[in-house]
Amino acid sequence: MSKKILVTGGTGYIGSHTVVELHDAGFEVVVVDDLSNSSVDVLDKIEEISGKKPAFEQFNLADAAKTDDFFKRNQDIAAIIHFAASKAVGESVQQPLHYYRNNLVSLMNILDCQRKYNVANLVFSSSCTVYGQPDQLPVTENTPRKDAESPYGNTKRVNEDILHDSVNAYPELKTIALRYFNPIGAHPSALIGELPLGVPQNLVPFITQTAAGVREQLSVFGDDYDTPDGSAIRDYINVVDLAKAHVVAITRLLENKNKTGYEVFNLGTGNGYSVLQIVNGFEKATGVKLNYKIVPRRAGDIEKIWADTTYANEELGWKAEKGLEETLLSAWNWEKRLRNIQ
Ligand code: WQD
Numbered sequence: 001m002s003k004k005i006l007v008t009g010g011t012g013y014i015g016s017h018t019v020v021e022l023h024d025a026g027f028e029v030v031v032v033d034d035l036s037n038s039s040v041d042v043l044d045k046i047e048e049i050s051g052k053k054p055a056f057e058q059f060n061l062a063d064a065a066k067t068d069d070f071f072k073r074n075q076d077i078a079a080i081i082h083f084a085a086s087k088a089v090g091e092s093v094q095q096p097l098h099y100y101r102n103n104l105v106s107l108m109n110i111l112d113c114q115r116k117y118n119v120a121n122l123v124f125s126s127s128c129t130v131y132g133q134p135d136q137l138p139v140t141e142n143t144p145r146k147d148a149e150s151p152y153g154n155t156k157r158v159n160e161d162i163l164h165d166s167v168n169a170y171p172e173l174k175t176i177a178l179r180y181f182n183p184i185g186a187h188p189s190a191l192i193g194e195l196p197l198g199v200p201q202n203l204v205p206f207i208t209q210t211a212a213g214v215r216e217q218l219s220v221f222g223d224d225y226d227t228p229d230g231s232a233i234r235d236y237i238n239v240v241d242l243a244k245a246h247v248v249a250i251t252r253l254l255e256n257k258n259k260t261g262y263e264v265f266n267l268g269t270g271n272g273y274s275v276l277q278i279v280n281g282f283e284k285a286t287g288v289k290l291n292y293k294i295v296p297r298r299a300g301d302i303e304k305i306w307a308d309t310t311y312a313n314e315e316l317g318w319k320a321e322k323g324l325e326e327t328l329l330s331a332w333n334w335e336k337r338l339r340n341i342q
Helices: 013-024 042-050 064-073 089-094 096-117 151-169 203-211 239-254 275-286 310-316 324-338
Strands: 004-008 028-032 055-057 077-082 121-127 174-180 182-184 218-221 236-238 262-267 292-295
Touching: 004 013, 013 028, 013 042, 013 239, 064 096, 077 096, 077 239, 089 096, 089 151, 096 121, 096 151, 121 151, 121 239, 151 174, 151 262, 174 239, 182 203, 182 239, 182 324, 203 218, 203 275, 203 324, 218 275, 236 239, 236 324, 239 262, 239 310, 262 310, 275 324
Parallel strands: 004 028, 004 077, 028 055, 077 121, 121 174, 174 262, 182 236, 218 292
Antiparallel strands: none
């Protein structure tokens, strides 16, 4: 049986870490990426870490003709992991049509090709953002989804609906949606990590760039939430733990262990940490004092969310292993290598 896996968005943050884990698990990988938010150099780093360089093609999956041509030339694909998407929450508010076109059309082109070229298995990159601000915590996979706070979040929700409706109509498809909580950290080698273009939107890259002197000061968005220290709470998960979950999900589909054609799993740690706890955890793990100030809340932010991981732990046999300080240190080691800081 072919062990060739298509990883779309494979030069991105979570995609590149997943390619490393797929290689380590003995899979052959082909990456498709349009390089709109990542660098092709990541492929060399993947080779340096795993000893193998994935095959690579550069194009945007919203282009139906190019996507079909790719699948026509690669008819030995056993499964797909679909990361490729625009993912900046704030940018999506400014450019909704770009987000809906890129994120929704890409998935539909892939599903068309799966049916045409008999590729049954798909793992989809979803997000806890589909829960909005939950009424009850922790969230399970059965927690009702809520209206998204952004076009980005809505594309994740609509893509889940596209998968659900597609497998009902086309029973040959077998899909798993993985709802990530907040991915952070970097590979222990510090050769790959989060590489935001421009000013980081996410907390941890902003922290590491502040520690590296690239940013003057971290702004903590709000300390008037209904939480122990007033700052917002999230479930931060190590990106390597997250990558390993994708290998488990792909294997589940390849071995026909899925119970339905559309399964959903929360990928979190089950622990919620506040922004100030992350700041303090970073300072403790690295010995670097952070320059930060409290500013008003950021529009669109929810107050608190963390995962109930029981279903993923029991059904997938997967659990996040790495602790917060180890993870924050890995992010710092990655930033230091990137900036040539000793
Ligand atoms: C985390 C916390 C901020 C920056 C989003 C998407 C999610 C996923 C991850 C793509 C919040 C606070 C942040 C800063 C701060 N994206 N913060 N100062 O918003 O939980 O999730 O990114 O896959 O789908 O929804 O992540 O890292 O932006 O924010 O105080 O400079 O850190 O207010 O409380 P978020 P985040």
